[in-house]
Amino acid sequence: MEPVEINAGAYYLRAIRNDSRFDDRPRLVEGFTDPEFVRWLPHLRVSDLASAGEYIARRDADWAADRRYSWAVADPVTGVMLGEVLLKEVDLAAGTAEAGVWAHPDARGKGMITQALAAVLRFAFGGLGLTEVTYQHSAGNEASGRVAAKLGFTTFRDHGLAVPADIVVLVARNAPGEPVVG
Template identity: 55%
Template sequence: MEINAGAYYLRQLRADRHLDDRTALMEAFADPAHRRYVLNYRLRTLDEATEYVALRAAQWACDERCSWAVAEPTTGRLLGEVGLRELDLTFNTAEASVWTHPGERGQGIAATALAAALRYGFGGLGLQEISYRHEESNAASAALAARCGFTLVGPERDPSPSGEPLIRWLHKSS
């Protein structure tokens, strides 16, 4: 499922002879700011990046997670990733996630991509509620959540894997 997000388009992560996101993935996951907030994955080699691309495709296939590469429309260059994880089509809920390649931050890419993913979640999947969580110190994520129409719920009971408090936001279908 590809989505036209205006200045960008959302597509499946790729690692094939036509388009290969693996190098850009490794660059993003090597960035200290990215590593600070994305703790679940380390992509240090092409093999690890290949596994990551395959994982995202498998998660989509089993309705566990919708994940898109945020791409520059003329070249297909990877600018980031946006997704709806913890997808529950029985209760019509999901949790949003987004990151931007370090060389592309500060341009509104995350907000544009997240807004498009929210539209797909509510309109295409029929979700009723999408949450968004971030570490308390991540001011950029707080600003992004507010910009994309999420309502602040407050701190989570359990901290993030790094031990820092998590803040939860909620967005409901209208």
């Protein structure tokens, strides 16, 4: 699938880019090297412009392969990248995916991720026809917990996933005939 752009109200969701219009690489490096980001997502490494370019190339390939859909959450006027929301582990046949998010240090605490993820959930359930989206976060990550709670995610106890004990797994479901989440 080609990347889909989404109007998320106060924010604009677009593909992460490095082209003549937008160079998101510096914002990726700033976000991924921020101590708070590293604290919660230590397995993700983007430490320089080259690795940021590789990250963007992987996201482009993921869209084409229908395995992960990723959006830069951008300021609608300037286009500056404020964070990222994504659907990973996408299984269109099964109707499932996992949501992921992060915010640039200067964009945290403003409700941006909640608004952006709500728009992505509407796309996931309404546009892609997904029926279940999971969301995982570290037990101590209160900001991620607030996002999940605001969007109606509930604890997913019988998930059968091999996850560490300090990871909280939540789920949002969109049953036939039910309103779309968000």
